[in-house]
Amino acid sequence: MTRLRWTGRILAAGLGLGILLALLVPRAFADSVAVIANKSVPVDAVDKMQLLDIYSGDLRNWSNGRPIVVHDLKINNETKELFYRHLGKTPSRMKSLWLKKLLSGEGAPPEAVETEHEMIERVAKTPGAIGFISVDSINDTVKTLAIIESDEKKKTAER
Amino acid sequence: MHSQLLRLGLGISLLLPAVARAQIGDSNLRMFGYFQTSYLHAKDAESDRVQKSFSMQQLNMFLQRDLGSKATAFANFEVLNNFSSGKQWGSFSIEEAWLRWHFDPRLNLRVGLQTPTFNYLNDIKNRTPLLAYVIRPLVYESSFNEIIRVEEYLPARAYIQAYGYIPKGVAKFDYAVYLGNSPNINSNQEYGQTGVDTTASFLVGSRVGLRAGEFGLGVSATYDRYDFPKEINSLIGEDKQKFLQVPRVRLGGDFRYSLRNFSLESEFIRVNYDENDSDLSVDLRFYYATLFYEPISALKLYASYWYVKEEQFGFEEEIGLNGAYRSYYDVDYFFRAIGGGASLNLDDNIVIKLQAAPVRQEVETPTIHNESDQYYFAMGLSVVL
Numbered sequence: 001m002t003r004l005r006w007t008g009r010i011l012a013a014g015l016g017l018g019i020l021l022a023l024l025v026p027r028a029f030a031d032s033v034a035v036i037a038n039k040s041v042p043v044d045a046v047d048k049m050q051l052l053d054i055y056s057g058d059l060r061n062w063s064n065g066r067p068i069v070v071h072d073l074k075i076n077n078e079t080k081e082l083f084y085r086h087l088g089k090t091p092s093r094m095k096s097l098w099l100k101k102l103l104s105g106e107g108a109p110p111e112a113v114e115t116e117h118e119m120i121e122r123v124a125k126t127p128g129a130i131g132f133i134s135v136d137s138i139n140d141t142v143k144t145l146a147i148i149e150s151d152e153k154k155k156t157a158e159r
Numbered sequence: 160m161h162s163q164l165l166r167l168g169l170g171i172s173l174l175l176p177a178v179a180r181a182q183i184g185d186s187n188l189r190m191f192g193y194f195q196t197s198y199l200h201a202k203d204a205e206s207d208r209v210q211k212s213f214s215m216q217q218l219n220m221f222l223q224r225d226l227g228s229k230a231t232a233f234a235n236f237e238v239l240n241n242f243s244s245g246k247q248w249g250s251f252s253i254e255e256a257w258l259r260w261h262f263d264p265r266l267n268l269r270v271g272l273q274t275p276t277f278n279y280l281n282d283i284k285n286r287t288p289l290l291a292y293v294i295r296p297l298v299y300e301s302s303f304n305e306i307i308r309v310e311e312y313l314p315a316r317a318y319i320q321a322y323g324y325i326p327k328g329v330a331k332f333d334y335a336v337y338l339g340n341s342p343n344i345n346s347n348q349e350y351g352q353t354g355v356d357t358t359a360s361f362l363v364g365s366r367v368g369l370r371a372g373e374f375g376l377g378v379s380a381t382y383d384r385y386d387f388p389k390e391i392n393s394l395i396g397e398d399k400q401k402f403l404q405v406p407r408v409r410l411g412g413d414f415r416y417s418l419r420n421f422s423l424e425s426e427f428i429r430v431n432y433d434e435n436d437s438d439l440s441v442d443l444r445f446y447y448a449t450l451f452y453e454p455i456s457a458l459k460l461y462a463s464y465w466y467v468k469e470e471q472f473g474f475e476e477e478i479g480l481n482g483a484y485r486s487y488y489d490v491d492y493f494f495r496a497i498g499g500g501a502s503l504n505l506d507d508n509i510v511i512k513l514q515a516a517p518v519r520q521e522v523e524t525p526t527i528h529n530e531s532d533q534y535y536f537a538m539g540l541s542v543v544l
Binding site: 049053058059061065067088090091092093095096099102103104105108 | 189191193221223228231233235255257259261264282283286288289324326329331372373417453456457504507543
């Protein structure tokens with residue numbers, strides 16, 4: 001029984017430490033994120049469900065049969081946080097999903113790039129590519145499929 | 160035996176051209192894998208006997224090659240428990256070697272040796288970097304084969320499987336249908352070739368499921384025929400037909416749900432044998448539930464409950480004046496573990512794991528009642544290569 005109590009205490013201490021860590025980690029989100037694609041992509045817009053299917057590896061080809069080349073940011077910045085929050089996932093949950101696909105032979109993780117500048121360059125020159133950047137970084141080398149706005153920005157716009 | 164050699168030959172002949180082309184340098188052949196090394200500390204509550212052991216629990220290497228935009232070839236080589244052929248430790252096996260056609264999200268076809276879809280965990284039970292556990296929920300823990308015959312609870316192999324999902328609004332309906340053999344394991348050299356006899360019978364199975372956002376559930380079932388171990392058959396004599404080609408039905412259910420930083424996963428499995436004899440009864444039940452909490456993205460804390468209940472049979476053989484006399488009796492086995500642990504992702508490729516669980520086991524026959532308590536503590540390191 002003593003050991004049972006100790007096991008319980010260790011678990012409770014771990015849980016308490018975890019909650020404390022969660023409260024201490026600051027969270028910030030970007031204002032707006034643009035979903036961008038290579039100009040060869042046969043669609044002009046994507047909705048949330050399609051984006052989730054693409055980024056979770058469930059949807060692998062565009063309607064013209066061309067493979068979808070998915071891009072992700074290596075670093076966890078505000079743009080990435082807002083993008084995945086819009087999909088209803090955390091970056092870590094998406095990573096688990098991609099690792100599961102990889103180790104099951106069901107797909108590969110997205111191509112990871114270091115910066116948003118590199119994201120635009122890669123998407124612009126890769127047929128079938130899709131990615132995301134902050135709205136401020138959009139240029140005419142890529143196609144914009146969707147704009148994702150943070151809740152704060154939506155509230156400001158409503159006022 | 161001939162069919163096994165033929166399959167192995169076919170598998171190798173499928174892989175060789177890919178490897179040869181890979182050497183030319185124009186290939187998209189990918190090689191990756193992972194390993195998990197662990198430390199297990201087990202203590203018996205009554206005798207205070209302690210077992211401490213380090214082990215290279217598992218190492219898997221994968222080869223994968225896309226053959227055009229619709230087909231993929233995949234091979235999975237698995238090494239278990241400090242494998243050494245010289246010292247006859249552990250095992251090395253081809254776990255998977257299949258070719259998949261991806262026609263559409265609604266239809267994929269996999270042909271070749273593969274792990275069939277049953278509940279949620281069966282597909283990924285050996286993908287240690289995906290799991291927070293060091294010791295997996297009991298029937299998924301192949302290294303605990305001495306405690307529980309895991310191959311009875313789960314379909315181990317299939318050779319052809321169709322699967323996919325059908326989208327309906329925000330929901331996706333998953334399905335998988337597969338065919339395979341019903342492996343019968345012989346570990347006693349007195350009764351012929353040891354290993355898995357995959358020629359005995361036929362297995363058909365399926366899983367249907369529903370996913371919607373962070374919610375998922377599924378129902379699984381398999382039907383096959385099972386030969387009870389040859390040691391039993393040889394003793395049974397004139398009654399042995401009752402123990403051959405016994406129909407076996409597995410039923411499973413799985414449930415997953417995530418809300419903010421919490422997630423819950425749970426499964427049940429029930430295995431029932433139709434022994435053609437009312438005197439004998441085999442009924443196996445397994446249930447587990449795990450609640451995870453992720454305070455930060457790299458850290459998972461969890462509490463888990465595992466429960467196993469088996470109604471099996473035993474038999475006694477006595478030599479009387481008129482020859483061998485056998486009597487059967489019921490054997491009830493009960494296992495329960497309530498534990499918890501943590502896993503920390505140091506980065507995308509390295510996971511450190513801790514786990515602790517007090518375990519209770521009970522065995523009951525008409526004449527014996529045994530109870531025992533053990534405490535397990537385990538540490539693990541999982542690395543994606």
